Amino acid sequence: MRTVSMRLEDLTEEVLWRIIELYDKTVGGHGLRHFNSGTLEYAKEMLTNRSSVEWRYGSRLSGHSKLWIQLNHRTCLSEPAIYFSFGANVDESPGIRKKVEKLESRFSRVVSDFLKEKGLAISE
Structure with a gap:
């Protein structure tokens, strides 16, 4: 499950x-421990050169869970747009699948709400 999109140029x-x-608050990761002044530049470089970037910040479910940012190629905008998603990276047994879906949904909702609140969300 992914969030609403925003313009890449608006990513500060x-x-x-x-x-x-x-991400940290919603899924139980540890991303802020790794955030530094080069994080944004790295993200923009990867999005420009590879169309996605991911960080394995972990979650309540796995140390391998990731925050994923991807280019959205399905917009009518001429400039690049991006969206965010949570990748659980766990074996999906029936009991785990429900937990994954809940965290994916919750992360998507809180980030989408934030982007809308800040006026950064774009329609596709």
Whole structure:
């Protein structure tokens, strides 16, 4: 499950920090421990050259869970747009699947709400 999209050019250090903070609070990761002044530049470079970037910040479910940012190629905008998602990276037994879906949904909702609140969300 992914969030609403935003323009890549609107991704600032403050916005990225807040999204990582929401990731940590929502899924139980540890992204803010690794955030530094080069994080935004790295993200933009990877998004420009590879169309995605991911950090394995962990979660309540696994130390391998990740925050994933991808280019959204399905918008009518001429400039690049991005969206965020939570990748659990766990074996999905029936009991775990429900937990994954709950965390994916919760992360998508809180980040989408944040982007809308800040006026950064774009329609596709």
